[in-house]
Amino acid sequence: MSANNELDHTDSDQETPRELLILYATETGNAQDCADYIARQCRRIAFRCRVVNVDAYSLPDLIEEPLVVFVLSTTGSGVEPRAMTALWNMLLRADLPGDLFEDLPFAVFGLGDTSYEKFCWAAKMLSRRMKTLGATEICERGEADEQDPLGIDGALIPWTEKLLATLCHLAPSVTELEDATNATPPSRVILEQTSQIDPVDPIVQDTRYHKASVKVNERITSPDWYQDVRHLEFEFQDDIKYDPGDVAVIHPIAEPDDVQSFLEIVNWLDKADTPFIIRRHAEDQSLPDFLPQISTLRTIFTRYLDFNAVPRRNFFQYMRYFTEDELETEKLDDFLSPEGSDELYEYCQKVRRTIKEVLTEFRHVHIPIDYIFDVFPPLRPRHFSIASSIHEHPHQAHLCVAIVKYRTKLKIPRRGVCSTYLSQLQIGDTLRIGFLKGLIRLPPDDSTPVICVGPGTGVAPMRALIEERVHRGATGNTLYFGCRSEAKDQHYGDEWRRMADAGSLVYRTAFSRDGPEGVRRTYVQDRISEDAQRVWELVGGQQAWIYISGSSNKMPKAVKEAIARAVQDYGGYSEEEANDYVNNMVKQGRLMEECWS
Amino acid sequence: MSPIAQDPSTQAQSSLKGPALVIGSLQTAQDGTYQAVITDLEATRRVDKQLLDRLVDDATTLEPSAYASVHLTLAPSDYDTLTPKLPTFLSQVLKGLTPLGTLHLLNLTSAIQTLPSELTLAGFNILSSLDAANLIAQKPAHTTGAAISLKRKPATAAASPSSPSIAAPTPTSGTSIPLLRKRPTDPAKKKALWALTTADSTPSTPKIDPEVLLTAEDKARPVPTCAPVDRAAPRRKKACKNCSCGLAELEEEERRTGPVVLLDGGIEGEAKAVSREEMERLVSAAKSAPKATSSCGSCFLGDAFRCASCPYLGLPAFKPGEKVEIDFGMDDY
Numbered sequence: 001m002s003a004n005n006e007l008d009h010t011d012s013d014q015e016t017p018r019e020l021l022i023l024y025a026t027e028t029g030n031a032q033d034c035a036d037y038i039a040r041q042c043r044r045i046a047f048r049c050r051v052v053n054v055d056a057y058s059l060p061d062l063i064e065e066p067l068v069v070f071v072l073s074t075t076g077s078g079v080e081p082r083a084m085t086a087l088w089n090m091l092l093r094a095d096l097p098g099d100l101f102e103d104l105p106f107a108v109f110g111l112g113d114t115s116y117e118k119f120c121w122a123a124k125m126l127s128r129r130m131k132t133l134g135a136t137e138i139c140e141r142g143e144a145d146e147q148d149p150l151g152i153d154g155a156l157i158p159w160t161e162k163l164l165a166t167l168c169h170l171a172p173s174v175t176e177l178e179d180a181t182n183a184t185p186p187s188r189v190i191l192e193q194t195s196q197i198d199p200v201d202p203i204v205q206d207t208r209y210h211k212a213s214v215k216v217n218e219r220i221t222s223p224d225w226y227q228d229v230r231h232l233e234f235e236f237q238d239d240i241k242y243d244p245g246d247v248a249v250i251h252p253i254a255e256p257d258d259v260q261s262f263l264e265i266v267n268w269l270d271k272a273d274t275p276f277i278i279r280r281h282a283e284d285q286s287l288p289d290f291l292p293q294i295s296t297l298r299t300i301f302t303r304y305l306d307f308n309a310v311p312r313r314n315f316f317q318y319m320r321y322f323t324e325d326e327l328e329t330e331k332l333d334d335f336l337s338p339e340g341s342d343e344l345y346e347y348c349q350k351v352r353r354t355i356k357e358v359l360t361e362f363r364h365v366h367i368p369i370d371y372i373f374d375v376f377p378p379l380r381p382r383h384f385s386i387a388s389s390i391h392e393h394p395h396q397a398h399l400c401v402a403i404v405k406y407r408t409k410l411k412i413p414r415r416g417v418c419s420t421y422l423s424q425l426q427i428g429d430t431l432r433i434g435f436l437k438g439l440i441r442l443p444p445d446d447s448t449p450v451i452c453v454g455p456g457t458g459v460a461p462m463r464a465l466i467e468e469r470v471h472r473g474a475t476g477n478t479l480y481f482g483c484r485s486e487a488k489d490q491h492y493g494d495e496w497r498r499m500a501d502a503g504s505l506v507y508r509t510a511f512s513r514d515g516p517e518g519v520r521r522t523y524v525q526d527r528i529s530e531d532a533q534r535v536w537e538l539v540g541g542q543q544a545w546i547y548i549s550g551s552s553n554k555m556p557k558a559v560k561e562a563i564a565r566a567v568q569d570y571g572g573y574s575e576e577e578a579n580d581y582v583n584n585m586v587k588q589g590r591l592m593e594e595c596w597s
Numbered sequence: 598m599s600p601i602a603q604d605p606s607t608q609a610q611s612s613l614k615g616p617a618l619v620i621g622s623l624q625t626a627q628d629g630t631y632q633a634v635i636t637d638l639e640a641t642r643r644v645d646k647q648l649l650d651r652l653v654d655d656a657t658t659l660e661p662s663a664y665a666s667v668h669l670t671l672a673p674s675d676y677d678t679l680t681p682k683l684p685t686f687l688s689q690v691l692k693g694l695t696p697l698g699t700l701h702l703l704n705l706t707s708a709i710q711t712l713p714s715e716l717t718l719a720g721f722n723i724l725s726s727l728d729a730a731n732l733i734a735q736k737p738a739h740t741t742g743a744a745i746s747l748k749r750k751p752a753t754a755a756a757s758p759s760s761p762s763i764a765a766p767t768p769t770s771g772t773s774i775p776l777l778r779k780r781p782t783d784p785a786k787k788k789a790l791w792a793l794t795t796a797d798s799t800p801s802t803p804k805i806d807p808e809v810l811l812t813a814e815d816k817a818r819p820v821p822t823c824a825p826v827d828r829a830a831p832r833r834k835k836a837c838k839n840c841s842c843g844l845a846e847l848e849e850e851e852r853r854t855g856p857v858v859l860l861d862g863g864i865e866g867e868a869k870a871v872s873r874e875e876m877e878r879l880v881s882a883a884k885s886a887p888k889a890t891s892s893c894g895s896c897f898l899g900d901a902f903r904c905a906s907c908p909y910l911g912l913p914a915f916k917p918g919e920k921v922e923i924d925f926g927m928d929d930y
Contacts, residue, residue: 059795063788090794092804094713095723100787114819121811128810145819331901347901351911361899361914411911587806 018047018171021065024286025054025072025084029377030111032286033312034144034156035071038109039284040185041160044178045168049284055083056289059090065104067138069163070126073111077552077595078118080126082383082436088122091129102134107166109142109159111152119143139166149341153313184321187370188285191276198275198294203251206290209432210238214425215396222488228403229457229491230423231387234433236395242435244389244442244464245594248397249434251290251381252418254302262307262356263298266367272298281370288378297369305376307356308417310349315358318367318375325364332362351408382418383436385549385594387460389467397433400460400491440465440547440592446474449544451535453559455482455510455524458550459491461594465547466505475504478538482510482524524555528562535563536570545590552595560591615665615695616643620652624672634670634703649675652689653682659693667694668701676706683712687719694736699724702732713803723803 020042024035032053039049054072062068073081080088108130110123120143127141139162148154161180203209216233263272273296280287288304301307313336320332335344347353355376359365367375388398403423404416425431442465443450450469454462459481466477479496483489490509499505508531512521528535538544546563548556560582568578585591617638621631626648638644645664649671651657667690671679679686690700700721705712712732713723721734808816895902899914 060788060792062795063791089804092807093794094803094805095717096794097714097717097790100791103787117818119819121815124811124815125807128812128815129805129807132810327902353900357913358901361901363914409911412913 017066018045018173020047020049020067020069020167022049022051022069022071023054023057024051025070025081027073027075027081029309029380030152030312031071031073031081033314033377034109034111034152035069036285037156037314038069038071038160038163040282041164041180042167043284044180045164046173047167047171051284051286053083053286053289054087057087059087062087063101063104068104068106070106070108070123071111072108072122072126074116074118074120074122075552076113076116077556078116078121080122084122085439088126091126091133096133098132099134101130102136104130104135105138105170106130106135107137107139107141107163109144109156111144111146113146115147119145138170139163150338151313151341185374186282187368188280188282188287188373189370190279190281191369191372192279194275194277194294196275196277196294198292200292201290202292203290203432206434208436209249209434210236210240212236212397212431212433214427214429214431217422217425217427220400220491222485225485225488227489228405228423229489230399230401230403231491232399232401232422232425233388233393234397234399236397236433240390240395240397240435242386242390242397243438244386244468245438245440245461245592246386246464247383247436247438248386248399249381249383249436250418250422250431251303252379252421253431254306254308254379254417255420255424256302258308258356259298259302262301262359265356265359265363268297268369271369272296276369285374287373289381297372300372301376304379305372306379306417307359307376308354308415309377310352311355311358312377313344315355315375316344316348318371319358319362319365322367322371323362323365328362328364351410352414353410357410357412379417381434385438385461385464386435387463389464389471391471392467397435398463400457400463402457439594440549442468443545446472447476449476449478449538449542450474451478451480451538451544451546452549453480453524453528453547454549455480455555456489456550457491458548458555458595461549462547463492463495466499470499470504476538476542476544477504478506478508480508480510480524480527482512482527484511484513486511486514523558525558525562528559529565532562532566533570535566539563539567539585540571543590545592546585547592547594549594550596556593556595563591615698616645616663617666617668618645618647618659618664618693619668619670620647620649622649622671622675624675625670628672630670630704634668638668649679653679653686659689661692662695662698663693664698665695666699666701668703670703672704673706683715684719687715687721691720691736696736696738698736700734700736702734703730705730705732 022035022039024031026032032051035051039051042049072084075081108123108127110120112120112123123141123143127137131137142155142159142162144152144155144159146152212234214232215235216231218231219228220231221227221229260269263269275294275296277294278291291304295304316332316335320329320336323329323332334340335347348358384399384401386397387400388396390396399422401419401422403419404414405420406414408414438461440461446469450465452462452465454460459479462479462481466479469475469477477499481490481496483491486493486509490511496505496507500507508524508527510522510524510527512523515521539546548559550556564575564578564582567573567581568575571578571581573581582591619631619635619638621634625631631646635644635646642665647657652659694700700716702712716723716732716734720737722737724733724735895904896907896909897915900910900912903910
């Protein structure tokens with residue numbers, strides 16, 4: 001693939017722009033890390049990168065970009081990250097011409113896990129679709145695997161070298177490709193002490209976020225039940241608007257005591273409350289969303305950086321740069337070597353050890369404060385399906401949240417960052433909540449029956465859908481709810497029974513751990529199988545819409561199976577035809593899933 | 598059975614009463630679908646009939662703006678043979694339609710992936726498809742001119758009637774990628790089309806099925822990296838959610854039956870392994886538990902520096918002499 005003859009370096013009009021846009025779509029921050037890494041490596045060939053979250057990118061500009069690298073992960077169910085859904089749906093439109101992006105060279109780096117069948121499917125589909133829209137793929141797409149001994153780095157490092165070589169070939173310059181170096185990279189910001197205070201909080205200016213105050217924070221599982229599930233109600237002054245199926249975006253905040261003990265561990269207590277101007281030093285590296293221009297270390301570690309995250313490999317690399325203690329350098333060299341990757345996994349990933357905990361064991365590591373945005377990952381916002389209808393509860397949004405707490409080999413229990421934050425909210429506390437379009441929507445015709453399948457906290461968006469339907473006078477509603485114990489974790493049981501008594505809901509339950517020992521447990525899919533005839537009447541006879549929400553493990557597949565069997569047995573289809581019927585329901589938008597891992 | 602969505606063809610209802618043209622083929626004439634369409638339409642308007650071959654072979658030409666609607670009923674193999682001549686054919690049909698007249702493509706198979714973009718290039722607006730088998734396109738009120746040749750690079754059909762964009766210079770040498778160059782002109786039409794696409798948030802535009810784009814190699818199930826679990830081998834990772842190699846069961850078994858180590862966190866503290874049943878009894882007596890000794894002296898440093906058999910594994914680092922308190926009351930689940 002030779003392109004040398006088109007490139008005339010002597011004519012400055014034709015000079016090749018050494019610029020590149022890296023668009024990332026991340027779920028847990030891995031794709032963002034990879035994007036930053038690729039940008040740093042591109043410096044070696046004098047390429048200037050912009051690293052942008054696809055969520056924050058101005059999509060109309062895509063058609064004029066000189067060169068784009070897409071970095072995206074794929075979820076366990078083979079789907080693109082939430083941040084990318086809007087762009088992806090636009091690219092899928094059938095009316096786009098085959099040469100729309102013919103002036104756009106691009107490359108794709110995908111992140112995935114080979115323990116899932118649809119490994120890197122989002123990246124694969126993106127690459128194929130861009131090509132059918134005329135774009136030119138400049139090098140073979142990368143597919144990183146979590147299960148690789150080196151994890152994502154196993155593919156990231158060699159693929160990036162390939163990308164650099166390709167770029168050198170397409171845009172030769174007088175400087176040669178610098179070797180990859182082990183020296184400390186420059187920090188992405190410089191912190192400049194100041195006496196100014198910056199009152200501007202960028203999130204206040206984002207119209208997607210609204211100020212909310214906590215009205216209710218109530219545990220809805222039995223006090224003696226192992227799991228703490230909360231029903232939260234938030235009140236808004238603004239005229240907020242959301243539809244059933246939409247999602248609330250919440251930025252967690254670290255607990256003050258936790259931040260204090262962290263600052264003590266890293267020895268920053270003396271400057272914890274000094275205001276600093278945050279000056280960008282490396283333009284091509286990402287920073288946390290909504291970061292203000294001036295802040296203190298205490299605020300930064302409370303709202304923008306996450307010291308309770310489980311660190312990735314590059315965190316250990318930075319620790320290596322910043323310690324001189326022999327015991328520590330030896331250990332870190334071990335951890336970072338290919339042979340030591342198993343040991344690193346056992347020490348850190350496997351037991352979910354946090355950055356704060358690691359730093360208590362590596363006490364001679366001195367991180368310069370300029371490097372905090374390189375070393376610590378951003379505090380990511382979390383998404384929760386809204387559990388209420390705005391028409392039923394004006395100016396309010398409700399959530400149903402399971403507080404994440406579990407044990408690994410570490411004696412101190414692991415806790416979810418955002419659910420812990422929500423659990424300790426007091427009545428009257430305020431926060432900003434954003435609203436995001438969900439993946440599910442109600443049928444336009446209220447006479448269409450709906451079947452909701454929402455076990456556990458999957459019942460949250462179902463409550464929104466059903467409240468809205470009942471409010472509109474649509475009574476053709478069926479809810480399949482599953483949980484472990486009828487008495488201890490039947491979320492909103494009283495509400496469902498009231499609606500059933502009033503004739504606006506058919507309420508079917510499955511309590512998996514209530515059965516006797518040794519007997520096979522009952523789940524929602526079993527109830528659906530019991531009701532197969534009625535299910536067919538609704539689905540085949542009345543064109544019912546179906547919603548599945550909850551854990552994306554085995555449940556959605558088992559539920560769709562049960563529906564297909566109902567179609568087969570009562571609709572008179574063959575097994576294969578029945579499976580096709582259900583798949584077509586998905587394609588037509590009559591069967592929607594909102595599931596999370 | 599009433600459709601849930603609003604039938605988009607009712608938007609163009611007023612023009613359907615004008616004369617219609619039905620285009621069929623020998624196949625659809627033989628199997629009767631051609632006649633069925635004609636009879637259906639004749640109930641409400643004048644219907645002209647043509648066989649596809651005559652139009653494509655230029656044996657007849659259509660009168661400009663003669664028909665309010667054109668209905669195409671072909672067999673899958675007819676569509677296949679039509680594909681190479683599609684641009685010319687579509688431009689003929691476009692001419693023969695009145696402004697805002699509609700073209701109905703009936704009984705399509707999924708093989709015609711490129712049809713929507715061909716239609717757009719020829720100057721049609723895609724109204725909607727009622728379902729995958731039928732497609733409705735509409736001639737705009739004002740057409741921008743003749744169908745655009747597919748061989749040249751620039752300018753796709755778009756709403757803006759701005760001056761035609763200058764084609765980017767094509768490379769003189771064969772295959773290569775004309776990349777990474779400052780484009781001398783702004784490709785206005787493509788920009789406009791993409792801008793329209795990104796501004797339009799209605800989900801009603803038909804979408805392609807992206808899974809169809811994947812090759813067999815793309816879809817091939819990745820080679821599983823879990824061999825059946827080996828009890829003795831060092832554990833590289835924890836069990837996946839859909840564990841099929843037995844690791845999940847092994848971990849569960851260990852959780853249930855493994856011993857618990859109780860100890861005093863001081864540097865001279867002793868370790869004692871007890872079974873889970875004894876744990877409850879011993880918790881209350883933890884203060885008087887006998888002391889143990891450490892032979893390496895590194896126990897207080899933290900897991901990173903502890904031996905594999907260190908009794909303090911899993912506990913945080915502590916200062917020598919410090920007592921580490923763990924609340925054993927919290928339940929596993």
